[in-house]
Amino acid sequence: MNLEDSFLENHPKLALWIMGLACASFQAIFVVTSINFIFRYFALERQGRLKYFAGKRLLLWIVAPWVMGTMSMTSTILMGPRESMTERLRPDLLRRFNLNIDKTTYSGCFYYTIDEFGNSYINWRELWYVSILNVMIWVSLFSILYFGCKSYKIVKGLIAQGESEYSRNLQAQLYKALVAQVKSSFYLHFDLDYLDLYKRCQKKYVN
Numbered sequence: 001m002n003l004e005d006s007f008l009e010n011h012p013k014l015a016l017w018i019m020g021l022a023c024a025s026f027q028a029i030f031v032v033t034s035i036n037f038i039f040r041y042f043a044l045e046r047q048g049r050l051k052y053f054a055g056k057r058l059l060l061w062i063v064a065p066w067v068m069g070t071m072s073m074t075s076t077i078l079m080g081p082r083e084s085m086t087e088r089l090r091p092d093l094l095r096r097f098n099l100n101i102d103k104t105t106y107s108g109c110f111y112y113t114i115d116e117f118g119n120s121y122i123n124w125r126e127l128w129y130v131s132i133l134n135v136m137i138w139v140s141l142f143s144i145l146y147f148g149c150k151s152y153k154i155v156k157g158l159i160a161q162g163e164s165e166y167s168r169n170l171q172a173q174l175y176k177a178l179v180a181q182v183k184s185s186f187y188l189h190f191d192l193d194y195l196d197l198y199k200r201c202q203k204k205y206v207n
Contacts, residue, residue: 009103079126
């Protein structure tokens with residue numbers, strides 16, 4: 001995150017926490033969306049599995065996005081700026097993007113770390129943080145795709161099961177609303193970021 005000429009320039013730690021909060025929100029959105037798809041599937045399935053969303057169990061579903069978001073935020077902050085990584089990134093950022101790394105904040109890691117003797121070894125600590133982030137994202141995405149596909153099959157077969165046209169259309173509209181929610185999340189979180197990066201690169205290297 002480039003902090004130059006912003007009020008965060010003199011508050012890099014605050015900027016890191018803001019970035020961590022953004023990552024937490026990103027993670028929580030996917031968890032909530034996946035829970036919606038699971039609930040929708042259980043409702044369509046009609047085999048009594050909605051009991052898993054009743055009583056005290058409902059509290060677990062409510063807490064899950066907060067827990068996942070907190071884990072994502074913690075991992076992001078723990079992988080924040082370190083002196084060793086800052087010095088390794090400094091020349092590349094200056095050469096490629098003309099950025100002074102002292103006026104930025106970042107979160108990331110090198111999978112291999114070089115010690116003072118020039119020996120490289122696997123950075124297990126930060127690799128573990130990255131693995132946590134990836135696993136949480138992929139579990140949510142898998143849940144969305146898996147339960148989304150199964151819900152779609154049930155909606156398509158409602159008429160064959162004796163459901164009325166009205167009921168089938170109602171369920172289809174609810175399903176489409178969930179799909180639209182996923183598409184909008186992907187667009188807002190991925191496509192806009194890539195579009196912004198493309199424009200920055202085009203402005204820098206073409207003009």
